[in-house]
Amino acid sequence: MPRSGVPTRTAVFAALREVLTEKQWRKVTLETVAKKAGVSRQTIYNDFGSRAGLAEAYAFELADAFCDLVDADLEANAGDPQAALEAALRTFLHATSADPLIKRVQDGNAHPDLVRLVTTDSGQLLAHIAGRLTEAVGRIWPIVDPVAARTLARTIARLGISYVAMPPETEDDVAAELAALLAPALQATLRDPAAGPGGGAPPQA
Template sequence: MQVPRARRRSASERSAAVFDALRNLLLEHPWGDVTLEAVARDAGVSRQTLYNAFGSRYGLAQAYALALADALCDLIAVTIAEHADDPRAGLEAALTLYLETSVQDPLIQRVRSGDAHHDLVRVVTTDAAPLLGRVAERFEEVVRSTWPVVPAERAQVLARTLARIAVSYVTMPPEHDEPPAALAAGLAALLAPTID
């Protein structure tokens, strides 16, 4: 009897395994101590596979940040869709979700605590253009699909503004330990008239 060969993982499955491995390593070690060899071992891929997919540790950090942004945008899209009839409530719920959820990620925790390697800080500061672009594009899709009456140029401006707000809270936590719900309510009150 022939033993069936194990199914090969798709590229997206390999990437998910790599990002899970990286996240788990970041929970225990600073970025400077995380090696591609350790990520590859824990993800069950070769080091060459990592180099082929990401190019370098910095490339891996950028890809991880984009994957995290996509995951958060998916959650935000669902939350906003649940409040399609009330833009202010939708924005408030989405911003609260973002502020409460994003801080749980080890990469964001390290950046906020000042315990981040300069590679991680660059991803969300000087080299943040790809991240901002991705988040703005995703937010614009959500705004236009949830509230199609919003003019395209307004949807774009709102999406870019939300993207910049989101990334700014990665590098700098809210002032005076303001609770996420209170901060989200204030931002939603400011931004909702764009949709109304």
């Protein structure tokens, strides 16, 4: 499928985000997004194929942006795995709650196209996020066993997608609770040099 340049895609995603603050997904058309982005409808059609294709591409763009934020939080707190996970999860939950596409899903007014992206059709998105997180964990804590890193990454990715589909149902500190639950597994691997191929001590802050 032909693809336009990065600046054009960036403009289209920004336009879609703006349109979604004003309209429900069922009322969003490629023409509306194209006009807002300053490109032709054919350009969007060539690049994304359909509204569903545009939504999927936007979801992957969001996932990469969120993974960049999570990566930065993990690296900034590398010496304290629990603090790293808590900061990353807190950033993720805050960022997702602020996005208009995700809000459409969470408020129950989303078109089935959007709901499927984070439920029955989320396989590729989950794999993409898990891959990004596996790379981050392996780079920041090279001592971690690669199998453990993949397992942790997949678990976080699935948890993240579940909170995209449905926001936290309580006022409790979800980020702190999830970090307390997940951190022991990561810390155990870091404390045991034999568990990872690199050996040595866990990184210090």
